[in-house]
Amino acid sequence: MGQLRANAITAVVAVHLVVPDSIDDPTRPSGGNTYDRRVREGLTALGWSIHEHVVPGSWPIPDAAARAGLAAVIAGIGDGSVLLVDGVIASTVPETLVPEGRRLRLVVLVHMPVGDTSPQDGLVDAGAREQAVLAAASAIVTTSAWTRRWLLDRYALRSDRVYVAEPGVDAAALATGSATGGELLCVAAVTPNKGHDVLLAALATVMDLPWRCVCVGSVNLDPGFVGRLNRQARAHGIDDRLCFAGARTGPDLDSHYADADLLVLASRAETYGMAVTEALARGLPVVATAVGGLPDALGRAADGSRPGMLVPPGDSAAFAAALRRWLTDTELRWRLRSAARERRVMLSGWSTTSLRISRILADLAA
Secondary structure, three states, X not given: OHHHHHHOOOOOOEEEEEEEOOOOOOOOXXXXXXXXXXXXXXXHHOOOEEEEEEEOOOOOOOOHHHHHHHHHHHHOOOOOOEEXXXXXXXXXXXXXXXXXXXXXEEEEEEOOXXXXXXXXXXXXXXXXXXXXXXXXXXXEEEOOHHHHHHHHHHXXXXXXXXXXXXXXXXXXXXXXXXXXXXXXXXXXXXXXXXXXXXXXXXXXXXXXXXXXXXXXXXXXXXXXXXXXXXXXXXXXXXXXXXXXXXXXXXXXXXXXXXXXOEEEEOOOOOOOOHHXXXXXXXXXXXXXEOOXXXXXXXXXXXOOOOOEEEEOOOOHHHHHHHHHHHHXXXXXXXXXXXXXXXXXXXXXXXXXXXXXXXXXXXXXXX
């Protein structure tokens, strides 16, 4: 941290940070909330004076009260201030932020583009609204190179205003692993987007092999989907080998990683995949879908080998084939574990993420 301080701006500079009210809620852990918290802490350590504004609302589908509350917060920020807004909020309110972007130095932090949704998700004209906000921003920070490419391909944005600051990861002890490799772990909120239904369908085809799977993640976001998964597990006869553990953070989550052999993630969409790098930080290989930023998060070992296997999204047969290979091929498990341990030492910490954002903000504040 001392070296980072030496490279950071020397004067204390203020930044106004606007985040959803779920940021510190342990019952609603998410990659976006973790990222916001760690950047908040990192910028503070680098000498920034953080003025945090926590705004209530069901973002990204705010009601009138949430919109009014946000507008009041923004209106109270002085002219010329640097304003960093979580994209789940910013991308939905062009009527507030576009006019204010003329007097503020607006920076939008895009975890997941809201324009990549359908009207069925409850977002009307999401792409047009997001484009208007991002075009008015002085800078846009994305969490992966894939997201940056997606935004530039989708919207008419200046490329020199769109940056990447990948999530960091904390150092962690190596997971020891078991002889059979059968302790499977999925870390993701239980929602359709995370593909638990695809995972369960794949697991049902490898019932002849020894495995157990723990799914860590909130079960409160889509109770109907969770109910369908429970029925699916019972119908396939795998409910006694499957556990939905709910949201876990801190030491509880650490213990699940420590007990695991393999991270499994069947997401239909991901901009990065922090669970992947958290697994790699413990030397755990990964079976995941080749979607969005997940291939970048998985990365490669020094020799170019993948520390896991990637399969097409939505393809339960391909996912099952990868699981069967993992569970039956001792040599493959050894190779993937070795690659994961090599990839582990190549991962960057959160201080690198914060320093990257600090430099972006400092350029605007200059």
